Amino acid sequence: MNSRAVDHVETVLRSQGEESETKLIHVARNSLGDLRQRLDQQSHRFALVSVTQLTRDASARPNIPADLNRIKPPPKPPIFHGREDLVQTIVDLLLKDETCRVPLLGAGGIGKTALVTTILNDERVKKKFGENVFFLSCESLVSASGIILALASALGLQQDAGARQAVIHYFSSFKYVLLALDNFETTWDSDDRAEVEALLAELAAVSPQSLFVTMRGALRPAGVDWTDCILDTLDPLSLDAARRMWMRIAKKVDSKLDDLLRLLDGLPLAIMLMAQQGQVLSSSELLTAYTEERTSLLSQGAAGRLTSLEVSIELSLNSRTMQAEPNARKLLSVLCLLPDGIPMLQLNHMLPSMPHAGRSVRVLLHAALAVNKAGRISTLSPIREFMLQKYPPEDADVADTRAHFTGLPQLMDRLNGPKTEALDILLAEFGNMNTVFLHFWRDSPGPDAVEGLLEATLNLAQFSVLTGCGDCMLLLRTASISLDGTGNRQGAAQCLQSMGNALPVLKNRYSEAMEKLEEAKATFEAIGNRWGAAECTQRMGDVLRMQNRYEEAMEKLEEAKATFESIGNREGVAQCVRRMGDVLYMWSRYEEATEKFEEAKVAFQAIGSHGQVALCCKVLAEVFMAQHKTAQAQSLLHQAIDIFTSIGLLEEVHYCRSLWDELQGPRGLWAPARRLFRRLRGRPHS
Template sequence: MLPSEPKIFHGRESELSDILHLFDTRIPRIAILGAGGMGKTSLARVVLHHSDITARYAQNRFFVACTSATTKLELVNLIGEHLGLEPSKDLTQTVLQHLLSNPPSLLILDELEALWEPTSSRGGIEELLSLLTSITMRGAEHPAKVKWTRPFLRALQPLDQQAARLTFADIADSGHSQEEVDQILSLTDNMPLAISLLAHLADTEGCSAVLSCWDKENTSLISEGSDKRSNLDLSISLSLSSPRMQLFPQSQELLSLLSMLPDGLADVDLIQSKLPLENILKCKTVLKATALAYSDENKRLKVLMPIREYLQQHQPPTDHLVQSLLKYLAEMLKYYAEYTGTKSSSSTILRIKSNLTNIQNVLQWGL
């Protein structure tokens, strides 16, 4: 049975249009990527039920949730089950033969990241993907060995403000103060999952109560149950525990430090701060590949508000790491004080302006 089409869907019209255009190719292979809670599955479900897709594939549309599979063989057998094939120890050839001998099918593999991330199983999964089609997975990196249809889809970004407001209003109705709604949205950085959870809470408790409780509970306010679609903390923790993050533990340390830096860090800051982290640019690459961090329009490495809140509560940065950054920022301010009014101070002024909130937070930490 196919999952239902989402009733609330705002702000992904451009991505939807891009995906539908990719279906103009004979055998589209499409990856919908993005951070946990960014709406990848919802977008895939909208595609699944779009009139163009139903007209093209009719009953040959399949949606496979991959979370229960732990090996390539289990994944193949799970696909076979959705295709209605007789159970067998290894259905690989049977699945491929079925797809080749029947009318064109749309096969969506949802939440594939847990299977693809481990290096031990990655090669086999990529070989299988090269023969199949659409996937959704958390992260920002396309699996290799697959001839993905071009142009690639950009990893899903937070919703724009208008789409975020519409999403909130569809869930919590429109009788709330716009100022309070915008305050709540600012806590989410317009991450769809966080918007949905807080809007449902506001619908029953009111915006004022939600804002008051957030000051005390942060992300734990919307983190109940064992389903990551209704538990923000669980969704974030799944990303943090990915094999790649485990393989590069210093990436976790950098992420924890970024949790107290709303301004993010530019590459020049990462390098010149001389943080006690080996290969810090590799750490940056890992964080971006897992979509736990992103580069903004100014190429500063940042972390979304809900993830920052979670980290500050559960995995705050070590004192040693913050002290290293504090020393760097203090030297920057000292340099400006010594050379203010000279040409050499202009670039320092720009760097200070780019780090104003960071400086404030780090100084408050040191008090």
């Protein structure tokens, strides 16, 4: 808006052309008065925004506690029949001294997940691997980084560009480790396949680690020396195993059961869906219903070979309980948009236009079309795929779901403080948001929706950078393409800018980040958004600093500062000066760094940006500590602690207190080493 105001003055001045000087001065004075008023409003806004911004600055990452529960294996399936030999073979392999790498392949619903969880819960396996058995569902992960970040965040490891090394190092540190990557096809089928295979090869090469990958289909990922004995797709269940499975669920048997089971091709998911109905219907009734359903599907033009799973799902959808509660099918269709499911307690809030959602959930659970995992209701991926193809959610439900999820990133404004409910929600819903937004962009959102969706997308991307909880690259790329296609160059450039912000932090990809920022900057310049252009230049300075290219970094920051100055953006100027201080500090040019931080501090003071003033005090204290200037350091820490306390940034208060303790304690090797480590990681403020 500042740049718009200045541009307005320029336009007015130019439009006067050869007019008399008096008129020109008069008009210019009015316009400048207008400009001053707008700038005043803006600086007030900046003062407010800067504190919020501070919480979004990579310098103030929310502290994400490790949560091993996210990668602990699910309990073993309560019902599991057949495959005794296969389980024995794999367990024997695992118990050997050498590591094994097993791909479990086959159609959706054939029982890959059930098999792997049975093995991971085997007593002999548990005895050997102890706590070091990890299970990651890849259903909402669309890149290699997504896998790494999910592991790193659950394990409480570093969640930035160093995450990959940290994860590999973590797994290497045990005598025995077992890692299972479930639904790996989602990640493997993404644009990122080469990277995903490279990561898998790296994980497979970790010496003490055995690896399982479950994947839909018959193809194994390349690059891994898979253990020879189990390379084929999983066999269907034998008739005997299918019968036992049926008995456990339906609890009754009759003469037609075998005929029915033969139709189900030994596919456990199909058997389970039918057995659920077998509780109320006889096998003969189901057999007739199955044949009718199949014929009816074929007459409706069902393409290709109709699988037993497709017929079984249809039958379940048409069952009496499902028919009695029409909203249940609607709800199932909505669930299919959400790979991570929904907390039951959120249902009414999320789908206000769907009455009796609780009743629908019960019906879906009863028909075994949905499962309840720790209070979240979700559906298995083969069912999800079928539904999305055949019964996609209705427009109104899609709209409700999108509205709910596009609203969630606003919770970022509530991330202040140590551990908040907002943080828990954002972490739990990250995969869903990523997926919902991705579909939304692919669906060519209308002009009314674009603004909100873009804001949510950018916020989510920023959250992923702050927390390292996941990867938004595909989302940003898709959004940028969609926006470009509709001529929204500003939006497209914002997405590129966001990619440029994230790439160095999450992926260590500096040159790619520079390219994106250059491209975004060029677009911002072309459409006259100098503020955006200056932000990109500033970020390029950061990226160069991260690569220890200090001279070039200073040049970029000077350039950005000049642009911010020319559009009167005092916040931007102060940020550039502070960043120059960062560069000089890392360059060990302490006196010049001190000057820059002092200058930035004054500039932030002038615009009332208290949090930033405190950050300057903190880093100045560090610079003084590096030079053993204890008294100055103490005084600045005092100031920083006072301000951080007054604005409630308790994490920062703790950090400053720890610096204070370092100053009091014996000057051992540890404290300077820690600071050096922080600097090498390129985040002098964190």
